[in-house]
Amino acid sequence: MAAAGAISVWISTSTPTKITAFISKPRICYPLKLSRNGIYPLSTFERNGQYEQNLTIKAAASSSVGSAEYTEEPATKVKFQRSLSLPGCSTSLSLLGTGYREKIFAIIGVKVYAAGLYVNDSVFSRLDAWRGRSAADIQQDPSLFNKIFEADLEKSLLIVLVRDVDGKTFWDALDEAISPRIKSPTADDKSALSTFRGVFQGKPLKKETSIFLTWIDPNKMLVSLSFDGMPSSVDATIESPNVASALFDVFLGGDPVSPTLKASVAKGLEATLK
Template identity: 75%
Template sequence: MQGVGALSSPTCVSPSLPSISCNHLNPCNTFLGRRNSVPTPNQNQSPTKRHQSLSLSLRRQYTSFTAKAAAASSSSVGSESYAEEPATRVKFQTPLTLPGCSTSLSLVGTGYREKVFAIIGVKVYAAGLYINPSIFSKLDAWKGKSAADIQENRSLFNSIFQATLEKSLQIVLVRDVDGKTFWDALDDAISPRIKSLTPVDQSALSTFRSIFQGRPLKKGTSIFLTWLDSSKMLVSVSSDGLPSGTDATIESQNVTFALFDVFLGDASVSPSLKASVANGLATILK
């Protein structure tokens, strides 16, 4: 940082010109936002003393300036609202605005997906569930219920799914994953939840599969599954922040419900996500 070097040594005053005041000639004052903040050197002091006095004054002002700048920067960063998933340390933005949604969605809970290899649990991704806030008004029957009651109540999650308002699941990878491997794992969870595939279901699954085939998914990639209603879901993949559009539209109630059930059904692939969502709903519905 060039400004640091300029302010750490008294280059604005030359010992050979002790009579020159820094009040109007010191460019460091402009950088600090104080044009006349450095006092005129005491003419009764020796050039060395004047030199040291001015240097000390500049260092104090620079320290004050950088402290204020750091505070301002922290405040700016803090203006965005985030919630951290504790196991993976992934941060989820709240609220969130996504393509195809009529309004900002509220984060209700977060969790993670873990796969076990040779008895060792390996975290694959973090996940956060977002809901259109208008859905909460449709859940009056569960007001005052505990998180445990909510978690065990399948009908509550069915009500959220059936609501013709947006819900979105953000999946954030915490390690590199091959696209085909990711899809195969997802398909293995979806297929058993559909008793008999219709041509519409098969077409929807084929569209879904095509998003990931031959596509490497790097650590930090986000996959957004956004349910617009019970039979229509948008899929967006983004390797850098929020998506600007959608990669595919899935139109099959069997497929969209099966995917919702994968994460929020009785046998959730992420128990931590479902428990967190139950806690979030219990807090909202007090």
């Protein structure tokens, strides 16, 4: 919780909303609509008989309000926390880059989700060979991304949906990218994929649903869904080095499903490895 400060609040309503003002603590009456991904501004509200467009109040501002705690993915406007503490991880993870996934329907590109890659900061001490390299060089060097994946340190991919998607549809699209990357699936691989599929089957994934895919190490991956904020538990544990590796390759390999994410991660690495 940050120190008390001034917070600009916007009211989301089609009708004037009454605000009763006190000397020290203004009270806001409903409706007031705040979103996890931002604040919705709208029309006016009434304060002491006067219509105004916003109200500045004194309050204890949480980290969810401070823009310094977030990075916005520019194409989708999804805000990613710069640091995450996730179930199953021994330490907090830092945001390295963001991007988005786009699907083509009838020649029209439709954005499906935004994605952010988080890593354990200790991984940077293992990347000295790439210090001083440009983002363009980094992006074209598969050995660097292999090094990150093979490091026995946690990393996590956060996917935030920007439209409603049926769980089966989401899994089918993901499986379409994963399965070709596993040339000769073993019984363990098939079991892991079945477990992975079960997380999404029968679930309507609404806009702003968060999907956390967390590699604990190169052989083990945790899957968590959250429909409102951070996850409180792990929904599935995937124990298959082939599946874990294939999923990492889907997003950060030679033919990533989100080129914007890989490009952003490369820029993040360039800045960190100066």
